[in-house]
Structures are given as C-alpha cells and as structure tokens.
Amino acid sequence: MIERMHLSILREIEREGSLTAAAKALHLSQSALSHAIRKLETRSGTAIWVREGRRVRLTTAGEHLLAAANRLLPQLERVDAVLAEHATGERGSLRIGMECHPCYRWLLKVVEPYLCEWPGVDIDVVQQFQFGGMAALFNHEIDILVTPDPLRKKGVYFEPVFDYEQVLAVSADHRLAGAAHVTAEDLTGETLLAYPVDTARLDIYTQLLTPAGFSPRRHKTIESTDIMLQLVAAGRGVAALPRWLVAEYGQRQALAAVSLGPQGIPKQIHLGVREPDRGLRHVAGFLELAASLSQQDGDSAATPADIA
Known part of the structure; x- marks a missing residue:
C-alpha cells in the first residue's frame, strides 16, 4: 500500500515547506503529487494532510508517515548506492587464483594499493598452485588468474603486466x-x-x-x-x-x-579475466594498477650486474 514515492513526497513537503516547492524538487507536477496522496488516502481510509490555504498540515497519520520517511528513506538510498557500486564495480569481491609460487610475492605489491583505491571491494586469493586455473576462471570460481604461462582460449583475455x-x-x-x-x-x-x-x-x-x-x-x-x-x-x-x-x-x-x-x-606475468568482465570497473582497475606498478618496478629493476 505504502510506496516509496509517498514517503518522498512527505519528506520534501517538510523540507521545502509547500506543495509547489516539493513537486519541483521531485520533478512532478503539483497535480500529480496531490493525486498520489489522495490515492493513498483512499486506500488507507484516513487523511494524510489537511490543506490550509497554499500550505498543508499533516494529520496524525501523516506525521507517522513522515517519521517513517525520515527513518526509511536514508536506508533505501544507501541500498540504491550500494547497488550502483556493485553495478559499476566499486563494491563486491575479487577472487584471484595463483598458478605460480613467486607470483604471490609480486601480487602482494599490487593488493595493498588496490585495497586503498577500492575500499568497497574485498579480495580473496586462492593459492592452490596446482589447481586448474582456466577451469576455475570459466566456472566463475575465480575472477582473475595470475599465471606466467597463459593458455589462450576463446572467452578469456590475458593482460601481460610484468x-x-x-x-x-x-x-x-x-x-x-x-x-x-x-x-x-x-x-x-x-x-x-x-x-x-x-x-x-x-x-x-x-x-x-x-x-x-x-x-x-x-x-x-x-x-x-x-x-x-x-x-x-x-x-x-x-x-x-x-x-x-x-x-x-x-x-x-x-x-x-x-x-x-x-x-x-x-617471462611475463599475465592476468587472465573472462572477456565480459573486462568492462567491470573493479576488474579493469586491478589490471591497470598492476600494469602501472609493474612498469615502475621495471624502470628500477636490478640489472644482471646488480645481483650477479
């Protein structure tokens, strides 16, 4: 019976002080706003407001709805924001599978700054070095495969990063x-x-x-x-x-x-991802950061004479 729009109308009336201003804030006509409340009053069998000239005064039922609006709308707006973050890749999880032991130490250099840049994304690392990395990628058990020996297959994109x-x-x-x-x-x-x-x-x-x-x-x-x-x-x-x-x-x-x-x-370290996932912002962000940091490491890497 109660719709989100009803709660939004009451909150905007309280904020703006009039039906006209509330309608403008909600991008509605004043008649559409009034019609929505009249429909609610008809369904509930009780008045929500009483007109007093150009202004309205909330009834006891209206005040109750306003309190609910102030309590519930911020929660719903937070849900909207989280869903939007999931849709754009700013929130969620990134499961990384490892196919080589030394790559794990390289990965640690990427994970720390990534967690700072993407605070809404959780990271999990699968260190089963002998596991079937490609099968895990295709089966959505992992989102990124770290490997020095990429197996080129349709549907998987490999980015050389180091x-x-x-x-x-x-x-x-x-x-x-x-x-x-x-x-x-x-x-x-x-x-x-x-x-x-x-x-x-x-x-x-x-x-x-x-x-x-x-x-x-x-x-x-x-x-x-x-x-x-x-x-x-x-x-x-x-x-x-x-x-x-x-x-x-x-x-x-x-x-x-x-x-x-x-x-x-x-050799090269490659990051493998499913082709459709390349457009996810949190996946693309990881690939870009890995390549950027690896380039910095490469510019300052030890030469054979440095270690030999």
Whole structure:
C-alpha cells in the first residue's frame, strides 16, 4: 500500500515547506503529487494532510508517515548506492587464483594499493598452485588468474603486466656465480630445488634441461620460497626463479643470479579475466594498477650486474 514515492513526497513537503516547492524538487507536477496522496488516502481510509490555504498540515497519520520517511528513506538510498557500486564495480569481491609460487610475492605489491583505491571491494586469493586455473576462471570460481604461462582460449583475455627473466639462483660463492650464463650440462652435478609442480611446467626443464638431454644430479621440491633461498644461500642447492625475486632476497642473503642459457629465459606475468568482465570497473582497475606498478618496478629493476 505504502510506496516509496509517498514517503518522498512527505519528506520534501517538510523540507521545502509547500506543495509547489516539493513537486519541483521531485520533478512532478503539483497535480500529480496531490493525486498520489489522495490515492493513498483512499486506500488507507484516513487523511494524510489537511490543506490550509497554499500550505498543508499533516494529520496524525501523516506525521507517522513522515517519521517513517525520515527513518526509511536514508536506508533505501544507501541500498540504491550500494547497488550502483556493485553495478559499476566499486563494491563486491575479487577472487584471484595463483598458478605460480613467486607470483604471490609480486601480487602482494599490487593488493595493498588496490585495497586503498577500492575500499568497497574485498579480495580473496586462492593459492592452490596446482589447481586448474582456466577451469576455475570459466566456472566463475575465480575472477582473475595470475599465471606466467597463459593458455589462450576463446572467452578469456590475458593482460601481460610484468616482464622478468627466469634465472638460476646460486650462492654468492658458488662456482657458477660469476658465469655469463649456465648450460644444461652445468647442472648435472647440482641439486635443483623447485616448487612441487610437475617438471613439465618448469621452464628450466622445458627450455634448458630436457631439450639438451640432461638432468640435475638431484631434484628436490620445496614449498616455501623463503626456505628455498635460504638453502641456496647456504650452498645446499640451486633454484630457477625470477631475477627480481633473487634480487629482492639478495639484499639480505648471499645470492647470485645467472642467466639460463646464452639467450636467457624471458617471462611475463599475465592476468587472465573472462572477456565480459573486462568492462567491470573493479576488474579493469586491478589490471591497470598492476600494469602501472609493474612498469615502475621495471624502470628500477636490478640489472644482471646488480645481483650477479
């Protein structure tokens, strides 16, 4: 019976002081405003106001409705605002799936400023590094996929946001620390530390070892990046990691980075999103911020000489 317009009319009459001014504020004709209230009075069986010349005086029922209007309309307007924020992507959630261990440390550099710029958006990160990222994206289990190895498929857009080089991390006093690059044969006597993923997904195998027909003396899996690089610094093994990550840890530990092969192994971090979601403001905002921050990092990134 009671419609939002009825409440708005009573609030504007109180604010503006007359039917004419209230009608103007609501972009209605005065007759339309009066008709709406008469219809409500007919339905409810009670008077809402009494005319006194050009002004109106609210009845007891009208005063009750006015109190309700002042209480309910701000709540309804807040609901409208939240819905609008959802529609424009200023509010909601962003679920991010990770397909590589080192990418998580890169992601942390993006998440903090994003949360400041988009206070209405919640972020959740899925760190199941061996999960099916593309399937999760298609099934709407995640909204953004972070991966260094994008799988191009119809309906998914990949944005390259960060260029880096995959290098061999060794201890500062390792025999290979001063080399211009390492070969597959150089690794035959080494313990290769790697994340617990299939070797078919490790660049050091697919782009260096396997094509040359060589294998490391030992392959050991380590879940934690911190532990992995502590072992490397202690001379317990070597690891293939992004140069920027080795440089970051090299500020605190005795590490060196050596290119893998004479041409090195260039890589990119990509952000994958569903094509229809590219237009969502909170998704587009994340892509733009990631690219912007990565460009800044790239401009000040360590050169091979800085860490080697």
